[in-house]
Every structure is written in C-alpha cells, then in structure tokens.
Amino acid sequence: MQIMINKLSHHYGTSKALKNVTLTLPRGFTLLLGPNGAGKSTLFGLLTGLQKIEQGDITFDGQSLHHSRNTIMANMGVVFQQNTLDIDLTVQQNLSYFASLHGISEKKALQRISTLLEKLELKERLSTKVRNLNGGHRRRVELARCLIHNPSILLLDEPTVGLDMASRQLILSVVKNLTQQRPMSVLWATHLFEEVHSDDHLVILFKGSIVSDDICSTLLSVHKQPNIDALWQYLITENQ
Amino acid sequence: MYWRCFIGVLTREMLKFWQQRTRLLSALVRPLLWLFVFAAGFRSALGLSMTEPYSSYILYEEYIVPGLAAMIVLFNSMQSSLSMVYDREMGSMKVLLMSPVPRAFLMASKLIANTLVSAVQVYIFFAFALIVDVELSLLGYLYAFPIIMLLSLFLGALGLLLANYIKQLENFAGVMNFIIFPLFFLSSALYPLWKMREASEWLYRICAFNPFTTGVELLRFSLYEKLALYDLVTIIVLTSITFSLAVRSFRPKTSKGRLS
Numbered sequence: 001m002q003i004m005i006n007k008l009s010h011h012y013g014t015s016k017a018l019k020n021v022t023l024t025l026p027r028g029f030t031l032l033l034g035p036n037g038a039g040k041s042t043l044f045g046l047l048t049g050l051q052k053i054e055q056g057d058i059t060f061d062g063q064s065l066h067h068s069r070n071t072i073m074a075n076m077g078v079v080f081q082q083n084t085l086d087i088d089l090t091v092q093q094n095l096s097y098f099a100s101l102h103g104i105s106e107k108k109a110l111q112r113i114s115t116l117l118e119k120l121e122l123k124e125r126l127s128t129k130v131r132n133l134n135g136g137h138r139r140r141v142e143l144a145r146c147l148i149h150n151p152s153i154l155l156l157d158e159p160t161v162g163l164d165m166a167s168r169q170l171i172l173s174v175v176k177n178l179t180q181q182r183p184m185s186v187l188w189a190t191h192l193f194e195e196v197h198s199d200d201h202l203v204i205l206f207k208g209s210i211v212s213d214d215i216c217s218t219l220l221s222v223h224k225q226p227n228i229d230a231l232w233q234y235l236i237t238e239n240q
Numbered sequence: 241m242y243w244r245c246f247i248g249v250l251t252r253e254m255l256k257f258w259q260q261r262t263r264l265l266s267a268l269v270r271p272l273l274w275l276f277v278f279a280a281g282f283r284s285a286l287g288l289s290m291t292e293p294y295s296s297y298i299l300y301e302e303y304i305v306p307g308l309a310a311m312i313v314l315f316n317s318m319q320s321s322l323s324m325v326y327d328r329e330m331g332s333m334k335v336l337l338m339s340p341v342p343r344a345f346l347m348a349s350k351l352i353a354n355t356l357v358s359a360v361q362v363y364i365f366f367a368f369a370l371i372v373d374v375e376l377s378l379l380g381y382l383y384a385f386p387i388i389m390l391l392s393l394f395l396g397a398l399g400l401l402l403a404n405y406i407k408q409l410e411n412f413a414g415v416m417n418f419i420i421f422p423l424f425f426l427s428s429a430l431y432p433l434w435k436m437r438e439a440s441e442w443l444y445r446i447c448a449f450n451p452f453t454t455g456v457e458l459l460r461f462s463l464y465e466k467l468a469l470y471d472l473v474t475i476i477v478l479t480s481i482t483f484s485l486a487v488r489s490f491r492p493k494t495s496k497g498r499l500s
Contacts, residue, residue, distance in 0.1 A: 050334060074340035084331035088259050089252070100248025101339035103241030145335075 001061045001152045008056035017042040019208040029179045032189040034205035040189040044157045077146030081157040087131040091141050102149040116144040136167030154186040196228045211239045245341050246349045253353035267361050271308035293464040301372045306460035307429025313358045313392045320354040321399025344487045355392035362388050376463050383462040391455040397482035404489040427453040
C-alpha cells in the first residue's frame with residue numbers, strides 16, 4: 001500500500017505540531033528521523049486515525065481513512081511509543097485478543113503466534129504475564145502483535161527506545177527482513193542516529209516540517225556530509 | 241469477523257474479572273452488609289404499606305433486594321467505565337480502537353461483556369438473599385435477566401460517556417462520588433417513593449425524576465413477573481441516547497482532544 005500525505009498541518013492550541021507536511025511513503029522501509037517534539041507521534045496519531053485530520057489529507061492506495069477506515073485498519077499494524085499491552089494478561093492472551101479483534105480464528109491465531117514468537121525468540125514466554133517481562137521482551141510482543149494479521153502497512157513509533165543493543169538489532173532485523181520478503185510499507189520513527197543506514201529511505205522531520213526526504217546515501221552526497229551526525233547538524237542549522 | 245471480535249472482547253473482560261476476584265468480593269460485600277445488617281435494623285423502623293408490585297405486606301429485606309441488585313449493576317457499570325479510563329491511560333484503548341470493525345460495535349461489545357459480568361454478580365447476590373428468606377419465583381428470576389442486562393447497558397453507556405470526558409483516573413474516582421451516590425440514594429432502591437414524599441415534596445420529585453429509580457422499579461416489577469411498560473420504554477430510550485453519545489464521544493479527536 002502506498003501512503004500519500006498531502007499538505008498535512010496540525011496544531012495544539014497555538015503551537016503547530018505539523019506544518020504543511022507532504023510525503024509519499026513507497027513500499028519498503030522508510031525511516032522517519034526527528035528529535036523529541038518534532039511531530040512524529042502527531043503524524044502517527046493522524047496516520048492511525050486516532051486523531052482527526054484538521055488540514056490536508058492522507059490516502060492509502062488512494063483511499064482515505066474517513067471513507068475506508070475498516071479496510072485500511074485491516075491492513076495496518078502499529079507499535080505505539082507507549083506500551084499498549086495488557087500487563088495482567090499473558091503474552092498469548094494479549095496476542096489472541098488482538099487476533100480476535102481482527103477476526104482471526106483461534107486456530108489460525110495460535111499458529112501465527114507460535115511462528116512470530118519463534119522469529120522474535122520469545123516462544124518460551126507464551127504463558128508469561130506481560131507484567132513479568134522486561135522492556136525488550138514487551139517490545140517484541142508488541143511487534144509480534146502488530147504482525148499477526150499480516151499487515152501491508154507497518155507503523156512503528158520509536159519501537160526501540162530504552163532497549164539494549166541486542167533487542168534493538170533483533171527488532172530492526174526482523175522488520176527489515178519482512179520488507180524484503182513481502183510487499184509492505186514500513187514507517188519507522190526514531191531519534192536514534194545509529195538506527196540509520198546508508199541505504200535507508202530517510203525522512204527528517206524537524207519542528208513539524210519535513211527538511212529532507214531521500215535515500216540516506218544520496219542525501220549525504222548531495223549535502224557533502226561524511227555521516228548522519230554531520231548531515232543532521234547541517235540540515236538543522238539550515239532550517240533553524 | 242464481528243462474532244470473533246465480540247468473543248475476543250468478552251473473553252478479555254471475563255479474564256480481567258477473574259483476575260480481579262477481590263472486585264467480585266467487594267461488589268458483593270456492600271449489598272450483603274445492607275441486606276443483613278442495615279435491613280435488620282431498619283425493619284421495625286420502616287413500616288411499608290402495600291404498593292405495587294407487591295400483593296401483600298412484605299418485610300423490609302424483601303423490599304430492598306431489587307434496589308440492592310440494581311446497586312450492584314450501578315457500581316459494576318461505573319467500575320467498568322473506570323477500567324476504560326485505566327485502559328486509556330495504559331494505552332490499550334488504542335489497540336481496541338484500531339480494530340477494523342466500526343467503533344460503535346466495539347463499544348457495544350465492551351458494554352455487553354460488562355453486562356454479563358454484572359448479571360453474574362446479581363445472581364450470586366440473589367442466592368445470598370435466600371438466607372434471609374427472600375425467595376422469588378423462578379419466572380421472576382428469569383424475567384429479571386433481560387432487565388438486568390438493559391439496566392447495565394444504560395448505566396454502562398452513561399459511565400462510558402463520563403469516562404470519555406474525564407482525563408485522569410483520579411478525577412474519575414472523584415466524579416463517581418458525585419454520580420453514584422446521588423443516583424443511588426435519591427432513588428427508590430432503599431425506601432419507597434411515598435416515604436420520601438412524607439419527608440419532603442421536592443426530594444420526592446427529584447427521586448421520581450431520577451432514571452435510576454426507573455431502573456430499580458423496572459427490575460422490581462420484573463422480579464414479581466410484572467412489566468412496568470413505561471419504565472421499560474424510558475430505559476430503552478435513555479440507553480439509546482447515552483450509547484449514541486458515548487460512541488460519538490469516542491470518535492477521533494481534533495487538536496483539542498486526546499489521542500484515544
């Protein structure tokens with residue numbers, strides 16, 4: 001599914017969270033880089049339909065959320081910045097609940113849960129209450145949950161914040177492998193430079209505006225910068 | 241799709257209820273204290289004349305059983321709404337709202353799941369009431385079931401509506417004190433309306449206007465195999481209005497609103 005964001009603006013009181021954002025998210029992996037307060041979570045709120053679009057529009061393969069909400073939601077998987085698991089339920093109960101919300105039969109759900117947890121090295125935690133999982137494991141469960149219904153759109157809002165290097169690398173590699181195995185549009189929001197790779201489609205969001213949108217290596221050569229840190233400093237200075 | 245979604249919501253609510261077994265205990269302790277202690281003390285102080293739906297003079301214990309059953313429904317419905325504030329604060333409300341089925345269906349599923357939890361509590365309470373010889377007919381217990389469901393839907397939708405306008409758990413607990421207690425005490429749950437009229441005409445008018453009184457009387461009549469048609473229609477209309485408003489309030493928010 002191709003996501004097109006057109007002239008999107010959003011404000012909270014007098015402060016503007018997004019300013020005239022226009023962006024096309026093609027199939028594959030797109031990294032949205034921006035500091036805290038750049039407007040990433042607002043953009044996610046609008047993409048997921050949890051916040052109402054005030055100005056501009058978003059379409060998914062030409063369909064708007066307003067008109068085709070159910071079809072789009074059936075194809076969308078989201079990992080929110082905030083933990084959204086039910087900590088009193090087990091891993092399996094959390095995942096089964098989500099599967100049922102997407103109309104997946106219990107038998108099929110159990111098969112998918114088993115496959116996903118194996119991929120995310122969590123199979124032995126199936127009957128563990130989420131309350132007893134560490135932060136890294138919880139994040140992996142959230143990732144498994146957003147993949148149960150085989151979505152073609154994946155939105156991940158800072159999915160690796162606060163995690164150790166091993167968990168971060170595992171989550172990133174699982175998601176990148178998925179984009180290579182099947183046609184998916186993935187938007188990965190982060191403020192961590194070390195998650196950016198030269199072949200990534202990189203979108204930089206700063207103070208509610210898109211300041212750059214291209215393949216990372218192209219951006220480095222166009223702006224004649226040696227690495228992502230230098231590119232960031234350069235673009236931020238340019239857009240202050 | 242819809243059926244699986246409903247079963248999923250129902251299973252989750254039942255699992256949560258089972259995990260919070262103290263909630264069942266506390267839900268029952270309150271009305272049982274009222275029935276065993278309060279009613280015993282007030283039996284002689286409160287003389288009850290014969291009024292509909294009763295066909296003979298009754299003991300005070302028998303009078304307050306429908307009111308206490310309605311109290312269980314009231315507290316459980318509001319507590320379920322409280323859990324929605326918790327869900328929203330913990331972010332799990334987002335998961336529900338991202339399901340590819342209409343939000344009205346999701347809200348209705350959540351409410352129906354909670355009504356079943358209420359019904360379980362009420363029937364356990366009826367079993368305890370047998371100890372003080374309040375035994376109703378089998379048909380009465382059966383007729384009461386849809387009424388308990390309806391009353392629970394109404395109060396649940398009311399709680400849902402309130403929950404959506406309350407931003408924090410602490411505020412919600414405060415508001416509950418201003419909603420639950422006035423609804424309960426200004427009703428016919430503990431004393432007949434004519435008693436209230438003897439005390440004060442304006443207090444009587446408030447009690448008569450209170451929709452919880454309508455619900456209590458509807459339940460009271462059903463337990464005696466009678467239909468209070470006006471009360472039934474009133475509760476159905478009120479449920480439709482509050483549910484529509486509750487669903488409407490869960491639509492995506494603009495910049496002034498919240499994420500979920």
